[in-house]
Amino acid sequence: MKKSIIAFVCGLLAWSGAHNVLAADIEAGKAAFETCRGCHSIPGYSNVYPTYYVPKIGGQRAEYVVAALKAYREQARPHGTMKANSYDLSDKTIENIAAYTEKSVGKQTKAVADGDPAKGKKLAASCTSCHTNKLKDGGNIPILAGQYGNYLVKVMKDYQTGKRNNPVMQSMLNGLSEEDLHDISAYFAYQTGLGAVE
Numbered sequence: 001m002k003k004s005i006i007a008f009v010c011g012l013l014a015w016s017g018a019h020n021v022l023a024a025d026i027e028a029g030k031a032a033f034e035t036c037r038g039c040h041s042i043p044g045y046s047n048v049y050p051t052y053y054v055p056k057i058g059g060q061r062a063e064y065v066v067a068a069l070k071a072y073r074e075q076a077r078p079h080g081t082m083k084a085n086s087y088d089l090s091d092k093t094i095e096n097i098a099a100y101t102e103k104s105v106g107k108q109t110k111a112v113a114d115g116d117p118a119k120g121k122k123l124a125a126s127c128t129s130c131h132t133n134k135l136k137d138g139g140n141i142p143i144l145a146g147q148y149g150n151y152l153v154k155v156m157k158d159y160q161t162g163k164r165n166n167p168v169m170q171s172m173l174n175g176l177s178e179e180d181l182h183d184i185s186a187y188f189a190y191q192t193g194l195g196a197v198e
Helices: 002-017 026-032 034-040 062-073 080-086 091-103 117-123 149-161 167-173 178-189
Strands: none
Touching: 026 034, 026 091, 034 080, 062 080, 062 091, 117 178, 149 167, 149 178
């Protein structure tokens, strides 16, 4: 029963957040991405304190990238650098960037995580109802496969504390320990998936 409810909620979220990026201009997105390249095209590039790797977005769903950039632009997600880089982006430019990043999977890098992927696989069973690895499955729900472990831990903590506001994610992560978060992040980090943008 719980799995069917989760699947329904995921489907509803994906449908409600979907954007038409089919008509996006990938070449224009590549040109607009130049500002982003200094962080998102360097494998293993770290953010300043608190230190975590800048997320891999090469191969990420375009709909998710659109939703994330709009959230930064509208000051709904916390990150000074991302807010500064997105504040004046038009919807069309955001869609172009998203289309480019979805198609541009660069070099796959070695997994970086400090949890136990086997334990994480069990804990992440409900996560994979929404966070699939196939582009066509998830709408605006991000692919997590191949993402840096310490970035995933940071994001999960942000949901737990309310720094990122999403009732579904907050309820899914409620009650999980720090060790649980590291194990879940390791499970996703060791999968083949996202890469730095070419």
